[in-house]
Structure formats: C-alpha cells, structure tokens
Amino acid sequence: MQVKRTPKTYDVCVIGSGAAGGTAAKVLTEGGLSVALLEAGPSFIPERDYKEHVWPYDLPHRGAGVGGHGRHGFDNEFLAPNGAWEIEGEPYVSAPGSKFRWFRSRIVGGRTNHWGRIALRMSAVDFKVRSHDGMGDDWPISYEDVAPYYDKVESYIGVFGTKENIPSAPDGIFLPPPKPRCTETIVKKACDKLSILCVPSRLAILTKPHNGRPACHYCAQCGRGCMTASNFSSSQVMIPPAEKTGRLTMITGAMARELVVGKDSKVTAVSYIDKATREERRIHARAFIVAASSCESARLLLNSRSSLFPDGLANSSGVVGRNLMDSVGSDAGGYFPQLERMPAHNHDGVGGMHMYLPWWKFDRKNDFLRGYHTEFGGGRGMPGVGDYDDLCDEFEGYGPALKRECKKKYGTYIGFAGRGEMIPNENCYCEIDPKVVDQWGIPALRFHWKWSDNEIKMAKDMQETYRAIVEAAGGVFIPSGDQDAAHPYGIADGGVIIHEVGTVRMGERSGTSALNQYCQAHDVKNLFVTDGACFVTNADKNPTLTIMALTWRASEYLLDQAKKGNLGA
Amino acid sequence: MAISRRDILKSLTATAVTGSVLRVIRLEAAEYAHRMIKAEKAAADTQAYTPKFFSPHAYKTLQSLCGTIIPADDEAKGAVEAGAPEFIDLLTSENSEYQLSLGGGLMWVDNTCIDRYGKPYLDCAADQQKEMLDSIAYRKNAKKDPSLGQGIEFFSFLRELTADGFFTSEIGIEYLGYIGNTFVSEFPGCPPVPET
Numbered sequence: 001m002q003v004k005r006t007p008k009t010y011d012v013c014v015i016g017s018g019a020a021g022g023t024a025a026k027v028l029t030e031g032g033l034s035v036a037l038l039e040a041g042p043s044f045i046p047e048r049d050y051k052e053h054v055w056p057y058d059l060p061h062r063g064a065g066v067g068g069h070g071r072h073g074f075d076n077e078f079l080a081p082n083g084a085w086e087i088e089g090e091p092y093v094s095a096p097g098s099k100f101r102w103f104r105s106r107i108v109g110g111r112t113n114h115w116g117r118i119a120l121r122m123s124a125v126d127f128k129v130r131s132h133d134g135m136g137d138d139w140p141i142s143y144e145d146v147a148p149y150y151d152k153v154e155s156y157i158g159v160f161g162t163k164e165n166i167p168s169a170p171d172g173i174f175l176p177p178p179k180p181r182c183t184e185t186i187v188k189k190a191c192d193k194l195s196i197l198c199v200p201s202r203l204a205i206l207t208k209p210h211n212g213r214p215a216c217h218y219c220a221q222c223g224r225g226c227m228t229a230s231n232f233s234s235s236q237v238m239i240p241p242a243e244k245t246g247r248l249t250m251i252t253g254a255m256a257r258e259l260v261v262g263k264d265s266k267v268t269a270v271s272y273i274d275k276a277t278r279e280e281r282r283i284h285a286r287a288f289i290v291a292a293s294s295c296e297s298a299r300l301l302l303n304s305r306s307s308l309f310p311d312g313l314a315n316s317s318g319v320v321g322r323n324l325m326d327s328v329g330s331d332a333g334g335y336f337p338q339l340e341r342m343p344a345h346n347h348d349g350v351g352g353m354h355m356y357l358p359w360w361k362f363d364r365k366n367d368f369l370r371g372y373h374t375e376f377g378g379g380r381g382m383p384g385v386g387d388y389d390d391l392c393d394e395f396e397g398y399g400p401a402l403k404r405e406c407k408k409k410y411g412t413y414i415g416f417a418g419r420g421e422m423i424p425n426e427n428c429y430c431e432i433d434p435k436v437v438d439q440w441g442i443p444a445l446r447f448h449w450k451w452s453d454n455e456i457k458m459a460k461d462m463q464e465t466y467r468a469i470v471e472a473a474g475g476v477f478i479p480s481g482d483q484d485a486a487h488p489y490g491i492a493d494g495g496v497i498i499h500e501v502g503t504v505r506m507g508e509r510s511g512t513s514a515l516n517q518y519c520q521a522h523d524v525k526n527l528f529v530t531d532g533a534c535f536v537t538n539a540d541k542n543p544t545l546t547i548m549a550l551t552w553r554a555s556e557y558l559l560d561q562a563k564k565g566n567l568g569a
Numbered sequence: 570m571a572i573s574r575r576d577i578l579k580s581l582t583a584t585a586v587t588g589s590v591l592r593v594i595r596l597e598a599a600e601y602a603h604r605m606i607k608a609e610k611a612a613a614d615t616q617a618y619t620p621k622f623f624s625p626h627a628y629k630t631l632q633s634l635c636g637t638i639i640p641a642d643d644e645a646k647g648a649v650e651a652g653a654p655e656f657i658d659l660l661t662s663e664n665s666e667y668q669l670s671l672g673g674g675l676m677w678v679d680n681t682c683i684d685r686y687g688k689p690y691l692d693c694a695a696d697q698q699k700e701m702l703d704s705i706a707y708r709k710n711a712k713k714d715p716s717l718g719q720g721i722e723f724f725s726f727l728r729e730l731t732a733d734g735f736f737t738s739e740i741g742i743e744y745l746g747y748i749g750n751t752f753v754s755e756f757p758g759c760p761p762v763p764e765t
Contacts, residue, residue, distance in 0.1 A: 054752060055735035067664035072735075097620040165751065179758030308673055342760070344746035349756045373579065383742055388732035393725065396707045401646075403744075410745045537581040561590055 003039040009352030010036040010249065013270055013285035013563065015256045015300070018110025019544045020531040020551045022234025023153075033562060034247045034282050037239075037481065038254040038272060039104030040292075041082050044234070050225035051078045054383060064385040071234065071386050075191045078384075080113035080233075081224035082106045089439030093446040099486070100430075101495040102295060102448035108252060108279070109235025110293065111498070112544070114351050117203040117231050118375070119159045119545040121150050123169045124541035125362075126421075132202025133369050135423050135454075139536045140508040140517040143170070149549035157232040157548075159212040168286050168371060169199075169358035175207045178218070181347050183379040183414045184355040186336060190473035197360040201353045201375075204232035204545075213237070220381065227531070242542035251283070252373035255440050259288060259304040259527070260486075261314050266526045267313070273440040284354035286567045287526040287558060290504075294532040295324070297431050298503035299445050301514075302432050302531075305491050313505070314521035316530075323502040324428045325538035326421035328372060329492035330459035334470030335480040339379065339412040347380040347411065359540055370476065372420025373538045374465070380411030390481075406560035413478075416469070422501060425452050428494065449494035459489035501532035501543050519554040527568065530554045603732065618655050630690055630726075631657065634678075639730040645744040653734025655764045660713035660730070669728075674723025678705075681720060 011033035013022045025037050056062040061075045063070070070076040083105040094100050105111045116302035124143040129136050147170075154173040161174035180188065191198035205222060206215045216230040229236035242248040253275040260282070262268040269282040290297045298321045305314035358372030388406055395405050423474055427450035436444040463479055470477040480490025489492070492499075507513025510522035519534045521527040530551040532543045561567055620628040631726040634652045639648035650655075660669040677702065686697045688717040693701065704710055705720035706728075 042707045043571045055739070055742070055750065057652070057739050057742075060656075060659055062733065064656075064660060065634065065734065068660040068666070068730075070669060118662050178756045182759035185759050213753070217754070219750055219752065220751075344748050345760050346753070346757060348749035348751075348752070380747060380749075382747055383736045383745055385733040385737055386729075388736060389729045392728045392732050396728075396730065398702060398706050398723075399640060400642050402728075403735075406736065407745055410747075 008032045008284070010283065010285040011567065012036075012558065013038065013283050014289045014291060015270060016040075016110060016291035016292065016293065016531065017108050017239065017250075018105070018161070018234050018293065018531070019112050019115075019547045021241075021289070022109065022238030022290045023548045023551040024291060024530060024555045025248055026238045028559065029245040029247040031241040031555070031559040032247070033454035033559065033560075034249070035242065036249045036251060036285060037242075038250045038256055038270065038283065039106075039108050039110075039250065040255045040275075041108065041110075041252065043108045043250070043252050044081055044235070046225060046227045046229075049081045050227055052221050052224050052227050052485060053219060054224075056076065056382075057063045057385060068385075076384070078221070078224045080107075080223065083111060083114045085313055091436055091438060091444050092473065093433045093436055093444060095446055095448045098449040099448045099493045100445060101493055102445075102447070102500070103495070103498045104223055104296070105291065108239065108250070109233045111549075112205060112232065112234040113225050114374075115544055116542065117205050117222055117350075118156075118542040119154070119172075119202050119204040119232075120357075120373070120541035121172055122146070122539045122541050122546055123170050125167075125170050126537065126541065129370070129537050135369055136309050137507065137512075138535050139503075140506055140513075145377050146546070146549050147239075147273055147518070147551065149553045150545065151550055153545060153548045156211065157204050157212070157237055158206045159202055159204050159545075162200045164197075164199050164358075165228070166197060166358050166360075166469065168201070168360070169360040169373070171200065174202070175210065177201070177563070178207055178216075178349055180354050181280035181379055182334075182339065182342055182345075182350055183347075183377065184353070186473050186475075187376055187414060187469060188355060191357065191505075192468075193472050194468055195360075196357060196469065199356055199396050201356040205350045206230045206354070207350075208250070209230045216350055218346075218348055218350060220348035221352050223352075226351075227396045254281075255442065256292060256300050257440065257442050259290075259300065259305065261304070261306050261308055261313065261524070265308055267524060273442070275440070287562075288535075289558075290527070291345045292528045293530045294500050294503045294535075295445055297529050297531055297533040298430060299432070299442075303502060305445055310521070313528055317511055317514055318521050318544050319505060319512065319514050320433050321503050321530075322426075322429045323424045323505050323536075324430055324449075324494075324500060325422045325424050325502045325535070325539070327497040327499040327538060327542075328417065328422050328451075328455045328495050329497040330462040330463075330490040331415060331417045331482075331492075332463055332466040332480050332490070333378070333415040334466070334473070335409070335478060336414060336473060336475040338474060340408055342380070342411065344431045345380070348382075352415075353377050367461065368454045369423065370421035370454070370458070370540065372462060374462070375417045376414055378411075383410075389460070405491060414470075414475070416462075416466040418459070418466075419497060419499070419540055419542070420455070420458045420462070423452065425450065429450075429563055430503060444526055447494070451491055451494075453465055456488050456491060457536065459491040463489050464526070499538060499543050501531075501535035501538050502508050504529045504533035505536050506534045517552060518557040520557070528554050528558065583597075584658075620658045622668065623661070623672065623675075626691075627672065628654065630675050630678070633691060634675075634702075634727060635731045635734070637698075639735045646740050647729045648735040651735045651738035651740045652752065653738075654733050656734040656737075657727075657730050662702050670723060670726055672727055673721070674727065675721060679718055 357374035
C-alpha cells in the first residue's frame with residue numbers, strides 16, 4: 001500500500017479534540033498558528049445526534065439500547081454520541097489479577113460531550129503533596145502558576161458556583177448558582193448538623209447568557225449533549241472559535257498510529273489510519289500536541305518506537321504508562337421518607353448536582369492521607385430503565401401493591417458518590433500488550449491495577465460519612481451494593497470513575513518525568529502532551545478544568561516559542 | 570410545505586441567542602417540536618404488533634404476566650397498555666441471554682403448570698394462576714422448595730423489565746407524577762419540604 005503524504009506542513013498538529021485538544025486548537029489558532037486537528041471519531045450535528053428532550057418512550061428500546069445492553073452502566077442510549085466502555089474493533093486488556101475499565105469517546109469533542117461538567121480547581125496543597133505528607137511527588141508548578149489559567153478557562157467557558165473561602169476548594173470566577181432542589185436542601189440541613197461542608201456546586205453550565213451562548217433551560221440532560229451549548233463541550237465551545245480563524249484544519253476519522261521522528265530528535269509527522277479508507281496517511285507539522293486522553297496518549301508514545309527512542313517516544317525516563325491514577329470512587333444511598341409527601345414538581349434543574357460536599361476534613365488527622373469530595377443527587381428525575389430494579393427486588397410480589405409502592409417511593413432516594421485522591425503506586429500502569437492489536441493494526445494497551453490500603457480506608461470513610469448524613473436527615477441508609485472481596489467498602493474498579501491521569505507525567509527532572517512544566521517533552525522539544533497524562537497527582541478534583549488550564553498555559557508557551565523562532569523548521 | 574421536526578430543532582440551536590424576544594421563540598419552538606413528536610408516535614401506534622421473538626402462545630403468556638405484574642387500576646392503565654410486552658419482545662429478539670432466561674422461563678412456567686394443574690398457564694383457572702405466581706414472586710419460597718429457584722429468577726427479571734416498560738411509558742411517567750423535560754428560563758427551586 002502506498003503511504004499518502006499530505007504536502008502541507010502545519011505549524012502545529014493536535015491529536016485529539018476533547019478538553020485538551022479543543023483548548024489547544026482555540027488558543028493556537030487565535031494566536032495566529034495553523035493547526036491540523038486529528039480526531040479518531042466522526043463529527044456530528046447536535047440537533048440530529050443529541051437526544052436532548054427525547055422521552056424514553058420516543059425510543060423503541062426506551063433507553064435500554066439494543067438487546068438491553070445499556071440497561072446498566074453509563075453507556076445508555078441517551079448519552080451523547082460515541083462514548084462507550086467497549087468499542088468494537090478497538091480492544092484493551094486487563095492483566096491477570098487486574099481489572100481496569102476504560103471509557104473512550106470517538107467523536108469530535110471527545111468525552112466533553114458527556115462529562116459531568118464538574119469544574120473544580122486544584123488547591124495549593126494539591127500541587128505540593130510530597131512536601132505536605134511525604135507521599136507521591138510534587139508538581140513542578142504551584143497553584144499560583146495555574147491560577148491565571150483557571151481564570152481564563154472559567155471566564156471563557158462559564159462556570160457557576162459561589163465564593164466560599166474553603167482551603168481545599170479554591171474559589172474561581174463564577175456565574176450565580178441555581179437554586180437548590182429538595183434533595184439538596186435535605187442533605188444541606190443534615191450536613192450543617194454534622195459540621196460537614198455542603199456548598200453550591202461548580203459546574204460548567206451557564207446560568208446566564210455568556211459569550212454568545214444562551215443560558216441553561218434546566219432540563220437536567222447535560223449528559224445527552226446540549227443543543228443550545230449552554231453547558232461546556234469542546235466541540236461546541238472550543239472548536240467553533242478555532243474554525244472561525246480560518247486556520248484550523250479538522251481531520252476526523254483519523255486514528256493516530258505513530259509519531260515519526262527526524263534525525264534531529266524532533267517529531268516531523270504523525271502517521272494515522274484514515275478509518276474510512278483504512279489507508280495510512282501523514283500530517284507534517286513543526287510541533288505536535290498529543291491530547292488523545294491519558295492512556296491513548298501514552299499508547300501513542302509507546303507505539304512510536306525508533307532507533308533513537310527504542311522504549312517509545314519521550315520515554316527515556318521509563319515513566320510513560322506508569323503512574324496511572326483514577327479517582328477513588330465509592331457510592332451509597334439513602335431513602336428519605338419525607339420526600340414521599342412532596343407534591344409533584346419540576347425537580348430537573350441543570351444536568352448535575354446544584355450542591356456538593358467539598359473535602360472538609362483538611363484541618364485534622366485522618367485514617368488516610370489526602371481527601372475526597374462528594375457528589376450527590378436523586379429525587380424526582382425523569383424515570384428510566386433500571387430505575388426500579390432495586391425496589392422490585394426488595395418489595396417483590398406483583399400487582400396493584402407493587403405498582404403503588406413504586407409510585408410511593410418515586411423520588412425518595414438520594415445517591416452519594418465519593419470521589420477521592422489516589423496515591424500513585426507501582427502496581428497501576430498501562431503498557432503495550434505483546435499480542436493484541438486493534439482493527440487498525442495498532443498494538444493495544446494492557447492495564448495493571450491494584451488499589452493500596454490508603455484508598456480502601458478512604459472508601460470506608462465515605463461509607464461511614466454517607467451513613468451519618470442519611471441518618472442525620474432522618475433517612476434510611478443504603479450501603480454500596482457493590483461490596484465484595486475485590487471491592488472493599490464498595491471501591492470501584494480502576495478506570496470506572498473516568499478520571500484516569502498521570503501516564504506521561506510532568507516533573508522538574510528528566511529522569512523521573514517525561515514532560516516539563518509546560519507539558520513539553522524533556523526528550524523531544526517540539527512535542528507536548530497536555531491531556532490528563534501530564535498530571536503528577538490526581539487530586540479529589542475532577543480533572544477536566546485543570547486539563548484545560550494546563551493546555552491553555554502550554555499553548556501560550558508554545559505560541560511564545562513560535563514567536564521566538566524556536567518552533568523548528 | 571410543513572415545517573419539519575428537524576427545522577424546529579435547528580431553530581433551537583441558532584447561535585448567539587441572547588435577547589429575551591428570541592428566547593420566547595425558542596420556548597415555543599420547543600413545545601411545538603414536542604407536540605410533533607407526539608403526533609408522529611400516535612400515527613404509528615395504530616397497527617397491531619407482531620412479536621419479533623416470542624411465539625404467539627409465549628407472547629400471550631408474556632402479556633398476561635406483564636398485566637398481572639403491573640395491572641390497570643382506577644388510577645392508571647397498566648403495563649400492557651404501556652407497551653411493556655413489545656418492549657420486552659424487542660430486547661429479547663436482540664439478546665441471546667434474554668432469549669434463554671425469558672423464553673426458557675415462560676416454558677418453565679408452562680411446564681410447572683402442566684405438572685401441577687395439567688394445563689399451561691394461560692388455560693389455568695384464576696386461582697391456579699395466582700397460586701403459581703405467588704410461589705415464584707418471593708425469593709424466600711426457594712428456601713422451602715428449591716425446585717422453585719429457576720421460576721423465581723425468571724419472575725424477578727421479568728418484574729424488572731415490566732417495571733422498565735411501564736415506568737418509561739407516557740402512562741407510567743404520568744402515573745409517577747414526573748414533571749419536567751421542559752424549557753424553563755429559571756429553575757424554581759424546592760417547594761417547602763414537609764417535616765419528618
């Protein structure tokens with residue numbers, strides 16, 4: 001087969017169009033550079049492909065998906081397109097004794113089309129953990145370095161929240177928060193009794209018109225994708241301004257395979273498979289930003305072996321694929337009898353929590369290091385498939401009594417989800433599987449995973465906290481149903497929280513890190529990795545906002561280097 | 570030329586809508602789109618349903634069981650009117666595990682009825698049917714009689730799918746009193762919560 005060569009050399013080639021890739025495309029094109037943006041999935045049309053405002057009964061499968069396969073889990077039919085735990089023809093492997101799950105999105109905008117819009121800043125101590133408690137490593141940057149970029153991102157995308165002066169949860173630039181739902185007023189009251197912090201949440205959803213985008217219309221369906229772009233997605237908020245500059249070339253259906261290195265140790269091109277034709281093509285550029293998602297980015301580097309870089313590109317330190325982290329996740333719930341007596345009312349709100357519990361025990365010694373925040377929700381949402389499984393199993397029977405019980409209990413449950421910081425350990429990493437390739441011929445990833453004691457103690461604390469809150473609110477606690485020997489205290493399998501980061505980490509020294517503080521490879525000066533892969537730690541803050549802030553910072557650095565003529569030929 | 574649903578939806582996504590006048594148009598367009606979807610559905614619903622997986626006899630049994638699990642009462646219609654059997658048949662036609670557990674489960678019910686009463690479930694008298702279902706509607710019965718285990722598993726799964734079919738229907742959603750899936754310009758917050 002002939003390798004097709006695109007003659008043009010772009011200033012920058014960005015691989016991946018999600019939170020990181022979209023941000024890079026916007027900042028770089030607006031800064032005057034030409035950008036080729038590669039995306040492994042297709043583009044889409046929101047009004048055709050989003051299922052916003054669709055009722056379950058508008059779909060033959062009612063949201064359960066073909067064969068009922070989406071009945072459980074995150075990939076139901078309503079979800080914004082092309083995000084899934086398994087992609088046909090694109091396998092990954094969990095090593096024996098490990099279980100890791102990898103949620104991937106093959107679509108313009110990547111996982112920003114379905115993410116929870118939770119936009120939390122890392123705090124000062126989150127960047128300096130080793131100095132604080134001796135575990136893990138410090139970042140080569142501090143909160144002060146990133147804060148101006150948090151400001152830029154929040155100002156541009158729009159985030160609601162309130163100024164609270166909580167050391168573990170720095171304030172940002174906020175739009176006003178929406179009013180609390182009933183479930184949130186109940187939990188807030190209980191938290192006040194227990195001296196647990198419960199404050200308005202911080203979500204990238206517009207409560208006022210912002211930068212030409214209309215305000216939220218409160219249908220609670222952000223995960224389906226928003227036709228009015230009133231929440232943040234890279235596809236609707238970052239990529240349109242980049243396109244407007246006329247300097248963006250979007251290439252969809254492009255599965256990056258290998259970064260090609262020249263004699264001067266610089267990347268000259270990316271080889272990719274054009275999925276439509278299954279042909280190999282190349283894009284040439286002066287600089288490359290890898291933003292394919294943490295594990296996909298590590299995979300691309302590890303698959304880019306050459307005589308100059310026999311262990312994979314930018315991997316002289318051997319850290320690529322290592323240091324893999326997810327968030328510690330453990331869920332529980334409660335039944336709240338007072339909600340049985342609530343009159344029917346519109347409970348929808350935004351597509352996510354209006355209030356949350358930031359980490360509140362930062363001022364004392366705990367049984368474990370680091371912290372967690374808590375997301376919660378429930379109440380009178382749109383009924384969906386699977387909603388009545390637990391009640392049916394508990395109540396059993398059949399007939400009018402079952403029917404009335406379901407109505408009586410509708411909207412009376414609140415679920416709690418702890419999201420905590422994991423300390424990286426040597427048993428958690430990904431590598432190239434020696435045998436398996438995907439349908440494009442690209443060697444697949446193999447994951448290794450093991451929680452350490454600290455995470456399990458944290459999950460225990462989550463369960464205890466949620467019991468205390470539910471009981472303080474007069475409810476009946478429902479512990480995690482997923483507790484077994486492999487999941488003590490209901491701790492989720494690695495990858496399940498979809499906060500995987502750390503696989504191409506930054507650091508001051510080239511021996512123990514792959515990137516410098518600007519996400520630039522120590523070994524390869526025109527290569528940047530700006531997605532979650534660059535993280536040194538995985539604070540109890542959902543990574544997306546930080547990914548965008550770090551990408552914005554790296555992109556400005558790259559622009560500056562270009563101006564100085566350091567971008568290369 | 571009639572305005573298509575697509576045109577309406579497109580108008581919803583017009584960019585840079587910030588003025589209050591445009592906002593009203595947006596809301597009206599949304600409601601209009603909802604009405605059109607409903608009208609399309611109503612027109613399609615008039616034809617009789619041909620099961621995709623279940624045999625005519627098995628499908629009739631399925632309908633009967635769905636109707637017994639969530640029956641019509643004076644407050645609302647039941648699972649059959651809500652389309653639960655069609656929904657279950659569709660999923661089963663696409664899933665070999667469902668084919669075993671539901672297809673086989675329905676056979677188990679008939680086999681057991683034949684053993685007990687000499688005829689398949691549908692031909693049994695009302696009190697026999699009730700006796701049959703009462704024996705498989707509760708897990709604790711398997712402790713006394715382990716031979717009910719498979720029937721209990723089947724019924725438990727069918728109960729979940731019937732609840733899915735009912736509560737995701739227009740009838741079921743109205744019965745629960747879910748209010749939402751609309752466009753509102755401000756979220757109203759919580760009405761007063763009754764004290765425990």
